[in-house]
Amino acid sequence: MKKIYNYLIAAVFFCTPFVTVDAQQSVVLDLNRTIELANDSSLEAFRTQNMYFSGYWEYRTYQANRLPSLTMNLTPAQYNRDITKRYDSQSNLDVYRTQQSYYAYGGLSVKQNFDLTGGTFYLESNLTYMRNFGDSKTTQFTSVPIRIGYSQSLLGYNAFKWERKIEPLKYERVKKEFLYNVEKVSEKATSYFFSLAMAQAEYDLAKENMASSDTLYRIGEQRYKIAAISQADLLTLKLDRVNAENSLKNKAIDLKRAMFTLASFLNLDKNTQIKLELPSHLNDLQIPVDLALQWGRSNNPQLLELKQNILEAERSVDKTKKESRFNASVNASIGFNQVAETFGDVYHKPMQQDLVSVSVSIPLIDWGVRKGKFNMAQNNLNVVKISSRQNEISIEEEVIMTVNDFNIQEQLIGSAEEALDLAVLAYDQTRQRFIIGKADINSLTLSQNRQQQAQRNYISALQEYWMNYYKIRRLTLFDFATGVSLSDRFDFNGGNIVK
Template sequence: MKKGWKYVGGMACWMASAINLSAIELNLPQAIRLANDSSIEAFRSQNLYLSKFWEYRNYRARRLPSLTLNMVPMQYNRDIVKRYVSDLDRDVYRTQQSLYSYGNLSVTQNLDWTGGTFYIDSEIGFFRNFGQITTNQFSTVPIRVGYSQSLVGYNPFKWERRIEPVKFELAQKELIYNMEGVAVSVVSYFFNLALAVADCEQAEKYEEVCQKLYEDGLEKVKQHALSKTELLTLELALIEAKNACITYENTRSKAAFALAAYLNLPQGEDVRIQVPEGIPVDFIFREKALYYMRENHPVYREQQQKIIEAQQNVDKTWKERFMEANIDLSVGFNQVADEIGSAYRRPMQQDMVSVGVKIPLVDWGIRKGNYKMAQNNLKVVKRCTAGGVGCGRRNYFNRE
């Protein structure tokens, strides 16, 4: 029998040690660092920032020259085409087979100050016709220099240059703001657990007092110094104290689970906290608080971005209200020969000028409506920034 009790006691000690091994102790700075590293909210904020970072990096890359290789390695056609035979003075259908290959190497550079694209390219093409006589032809453009842009005056590159830095700065501000929000949340979970632990300890002390009073009451009843009614009152108080202790323990377990879940700790991890002895207090004046808010709050940068984007839309719809026009100019050399070496000898000059115009004759006021909508949207955005009514957001920047 004694061996059985020893076995049970050993198992209880082992389970207690296992529970202690699975527990993790955290102070407030450690909890904040762990939340910034492991919480789902921090992971989401960091990946949103990385998405904006790569978007800004792509914008910077578009400002640099790009080298592109376009290829059609092989294109085989076998079809039936209609041909005119002069000897028979009629059209006949004949089977045609051909093989085509093409390659183009180009360097392009977007020009912010003009809104156009400058390019230099070189290309080669090969064509083989299968028939009674197989023929080969090589077509080359050793070099071609060109430039294309819109003629209506709208410059998308200029607006990108204004908008993209503001968007990236907004992404940086949002990351800092969101990470501070993570810190605020973990502080709330931390002190919720601290209050629950304090309540639980207080309930345990109260239960001990009630237990002691009840035991003393039993002794006094034996000595006829206390009535049974008073003893029942002490017993009721003890039962209520035990129930309160169970309730507070459940609250503590829920608070610990909420903190562990927010920190993304392994399931079943018991969290124990070390409450700081004192909280440092710092004072900040109203003017300095407003200054830091205007400098660091992401809403301010968001409003700047919305204003610039609305101005961009107004500029675009105004300049494209009457027509759309673009021009493409290029000059270079080209040659055709049966052999690839001959296709690069004595190339002939190649010139190209293309002007495209699209004029809406009857559009029932669609373009004019787009321009008016862009104007109204700009007014709304500016009014919201100035703290107007109906913005859907409280104004934080112009209140006194």
């Protein structure tokens, strides 16, 4: 088998004058290098990374919302000059008067959300300046040196609590989805790799078939002169040569197209001449179905998305349920304030400022709107749970079937290797027997077709093997060849993706 394997590699490496490639550079790629280039340089890889960074910054925003926020509010200058209606107490009449004023405001506020209750603590300080012009000229400063307070909805929907449940799961799904897409790129790169390998093999077979047909036709001409074969056999050999020439031209076009497709996917120059090294298979690697299911349930981002969908549906039920009842909220604060005509006095002996506010909203008649929204949310939750279970079963079935196919494929590769050995040997012997006149043209053609089909079957078996292997990695995010979870190979801290 080693002889046949070397023959395949040599065939894939060899490039003949029948293919015209305006090659600016030449690269030699094996499957691992092809996948590395795809995940480093392809446009698919760039898109995958940006999708991850989008989710990463969304999670950073969620974390930032859990921290205290400091805000400065400023109104540096506000000038008013207008005519307004005022009450004149001396004449007991409303009169229009001209007013002219200048106003400025500055304040600082610190807020901290409290996830457990859904409320917000706040700390404030502000200073206001106002000056009136005209007949009555006055200047006033007002200050709130410090005020601390707390506000929350007593019976309403707590958005912070649900964000605390959903956002970490959502970010975990984003990380796993990034790895999932990386393996998806690996699958696509594997597909293009073997498409080029098959195109190269088909071209080499066509080239070999062309040379063989030409040789056999010349031999046939000599044998026809001595009446060793009939004219019909000679015409058949000539027809085979014409068909082989046409086939070679078509295979050359297919080869160039496959090479261009792989180069474009890897973001290489379109005229890059690519030479491939065919991979072998992983010896004696059998993947246990139970282990694959275990990693699939814990790592597959599609299953994490199903959990996220259920939580979001439960959040919607909770929100509509609490909004259908009466709502009550409280806002309480304690602090100090003062008013003075000079800046030096505005902070002198501040007065205590207290505020307690309780508001209640009671729905009396809404003609079933709130109840309808709650029932819709509840029914949607039931649908999401059923759909999630169906999708979970489908994903598990896909894992099981792919693992079974992979485990069987290793045996098929062994059979394909043996078939290729026998086909090459049989063709060589039949060809020699035809040259010495002990085999007819039909036997030679049949033997040649079997050899070519055996070579195609071997490359197809390799392709199916590696496609299944990377599909299992995508579905489970686990490398069964090394026994390492793919997430352990990446560092997501700080938004930096490091292999």
